[in-house]
Amino acid sequence: MIRMRVKDIVVGKGSTPSAVVLLPEDRQTANALPINVGPVEASCIGAGLGRCRPRRPMTHDLLANVIDVLGGTLESVSLTRVKGATFFATLDIRLASGETHHVDARPSDAIALAVRAKAPILANEQLLEQAGSPNLEAIAADERAKEAKAFHTFVEDLTPDDFKTNK
Numbered sequence: 001m002i003r004m005r006v007k008d009i010v011v012g013k014g015s016t017p018s019a020v021v022l023l024p025e026d027r028q029t030a031n032a033l034p035i036n037v038g039p040v041e042a043s044c045i046g047a048g049l050g051r052c053r054p055r056r057p058m059t060h061d062l063l064a065n066v067i068d069v070l071g072g073t074l075e076s077v078s079l080t081r082v083k084g085a086t087f088f089a090t091l092d093i094r095l096a097s098g099e100t101h102h103v104d105a106r107p108s109d110a111i112a113l114a115v116r117a118k119a120p121i122l123a124n125e126q127l128l129e130q131a132g133s134p135n136l137e138a139i140a141a142d143e144r145a146k147e148a149k150a151f152h153t154f155v156e157d158l159t160p161d162d163f164k165t166n167k
Helices: 039-048 059-069 107-117 125-131 136-156
Strands: 002-010 018-024 033-037 073-083 086-094 100-105 121-123
Touching: 002 039, 018 039, 018 107, 018 121, 033 039, 033 107, 033 125, 039 059, 039 107, 059 073, 059 107, 073 100, 073 107, 073 125, 086 107, 100 107, 107 121, 121 125
Parallel strands: 073 121
Antiparallel strands: 002 018, 002 121, 018 033, 073 086, 086 100
């Protein structure tokens, strides 16, 4: 499983779709994972990241509190597979007894809960290969680094003779 982070949240209006985009935490050029979600779900993820603070606890806050009060810990959420355009996820909850349960959840709910509980978001590597899209920012950064290295090499190899003119 690959540890992911929320890179972007798009909250659409009307016919504009909403999405959450996840990136691997430790891989600069790996695929991004865009997941279409509803606008309410996108807003809930944003709220969990602290982008807006509701006055009262939302459902995901309630679930995080219930898990805590019952002595459990949200160890992680796992994005396990995709079928067509439908993603599947689990809440990986460890009880005080040490017993672990994997509870089916919608990915948007799992991510919203994970950001509140500061739990890792994990994605199956096969899922990333199947449903991921190129991380264009990482590709552009890699290209800039290659150009900078080539320029650095060019400058280091310059000699005074390279500046002479033939007049």
